[in-house]
Amino acid sequence: MKVLFVHQNFPGQFLHLAPELTRRGHEVRMLTDAVNTRKFSTDGFRYKFEQAAVDPAATRLGRNYTTMSDRGVVVARACLQLRERGYMPDVIFGHSGWGETLFLKEVWPEAKLIVYAEFYYKGRGADVGFDPEFSTPSFDQVMIAQGRTTHLGQALLHADAGLSPTAWQASTYPPVLREGIRVIFDGVDTAVMRPDDQAQVTLPNGKIVKAGDEVLTFVNRNLEPYRGYHIFMRALPAVMKQRPEAQVVIVGGDEVSYGATPKGGKGWKEVFLNEVKDQLDLTRVHFMGKVPYATFVSLMQVSRAHAYLTYPFVLSWSMLEAMAAGAHVVGSDTTPVRELIRDGENGTLVDFFDVKAWSKALTKALARPEKFDDIRRAARQTILEGYDLKSICLPAMVEFVEGFGPK
Template sequence: MKILFVHQNFPGQFLHLAPALAARGHEVLALTDEKNQRPSPVRAVRYKTPQELAMPRMLGSTYCEYTERGWLAARGCRALRDRHGFVPDLIFGHSGWGETLFLREIYPDARLLVYAELLYRTRGHDVGFDPEVSPDTDEGRVSTVARSAHLIQGLVQADAGLAPTGYQAGSFPPELRQKLTVIHDGIDTGIVKPDPQAELALPDGRRLRPGDEVLSYVSRSLEPYRGFHRLMRALPGVMRARPDAQVVLVGADAVSYGAKPRDADSWKEKLLAELDGQLDLTRIHFLGRVPYRQYLSLLQISRVHCYLTYPFVLSWSLTEAMAAGCYIVGSDTEPVREVLREGETGRLVPFFDQPALEAALIRGLAGEDPEAARMKQAARDLIVGQYDLRTKSLPRLVEWVESFAPVGTGG
């Protein structure tokens, strides 16, 4: 087949799938934003974007933004068709930014698949979950409904959709859920694995190794959606109880999913001000965003890994921490419960129960959990057995994509 991937941040979730399909003889091309600097594993072309997208500040602003991006992607496809003669048999795009909305008009005969990562919901998910940060209001729910329009339209137009977890697929209503197949992106457990020789160099020159008392935390950005504020407020008690513990946090001083605090430039700044005088900052290490190898070393030397999240998209970092054999303390929220099971593959604590979080972290750092070794091995076994990239996820993904091959293409 001729397969076109569409993703503003390509390769994104298609990092392994696109080259795997190319290796099987399909002609694979990617369409991405001209500002995207990520290296591509397959041939890529870029659609042009203006300096600023014109969008009014109203309930429809998200739809305006993403339909404009959809039109830019469609114009890019039109150029591929008219100037270069490229007509795909199949298109697979991430529907989150509207890029797939108008591709049927350019390529009416192509099969259209979408990566349906999550549908925003007004109840039972992230909206209104944390009253401190986002109170449950009529305005918030109305805004959420408005922001969901392009996601619904994208899946309605598609022949089928893919979601990485059951929780994320379940965010869509039943009439759309039936179009979805659940296949996780996959974890390369040959790379992400325990390493007794691992070490992590800190900015102050100190080196941490397996066996050291290290509490790790990883998020794209240090923000409430990933429980950064809950962890920070637990640290005074944890660090008093464990005077030798080192806390290592990976993540940008930004927001990826929520909003900035009203009274500070970042959540890190806000929490450090709130906890001024209560923390030994010589034992807290903010690394920002780090190269993958350094991030992996952190997981491999961690004694306790803390993963907290709103009911939202599940982070790759949790499944990678499990593959690395971490002892994990996670939030007892629905996306986490799909892979982290209390007493089996880790410890779960209620997201808002500060004493429970402190106690679980202290117990793990002290090595007082008699089930620790068994749970760490069980966590890795679960990922290897069900989420391994090479033996589980990638073969299923390739098979799923090729099942949509038009008759006569030999897919």
């Protein structure tokens, strides 16, 4: 079977699936943006996408779809050249988020098309307007948010099937589209993400923290309100006052992955650090920036309490990986998190906005770690039983894709 993966930042969600299909004897290729610098072993093709100038008078509703469809056109033309050279995939698997799959059925109508259906935006009821501190959307903003679904709906309507990583993310799609979506998580490698009482991490100031130390962790791709950075920072003063030996380790960049940038030219990291820094012992607050994966693994293994917050939005892989490593996850009581964490059983849930409750829960987790040993074990068991890469998710993903191959 010939399988073509399409992702502007390949391998993305196909990190394990593409090589596994290759190992099973399938001819696997990828198509990605020429600017993608990530390293991967899968052979393939590249397209060059340059965003066209946009008429300043164009509405924001139109601009979003124009951007996605423009990329879709570029990808389709690149694929048409591949077809003319004789390349004919049996199955195409692409991410729907950037418009790349929009016109691929026009190039290869014979191929089966699967789209990765990660999230369906809403004007109300999900991330938009969730946090009133940053967003009380006007009706125009509601329409703009809802309008971001145009290419997502089109992508799924023209596909043979969709795939979502979690049930809640699949549920964001309207019922007529949800019927075509299969739920399979990308998978956590529990052989790597596992408890290790010998783990240690060297912090930027040279201090070494080890498993068993009083370490509070917070991890995200970027430090921003969508992932609750502001709530976490506001909870820290009370936590650090009550726990004078605690080391706070914060991982994440200072860019914006989701939502708006702060006003005034500062990043969100500095904005919220400045808000509370006079109340913190900054010698015990360690900003790591973006770290190598091996460092992240070790950090989850030394974590005594791991704070994870998110708006009702895409669930971070890092939360599941923390659970697999046996960390005590103190998570926001929001719909994506509740799908995995049951309060008091395999983690602790706290109202996203309740800063005092966050301080109390994190202090308690740091003070008496032995009281949460059962929760740590249950957290790992949750991942082993439902989200393990090699025994559950990857076999299910392979079976799903192979099911669309030639009979």
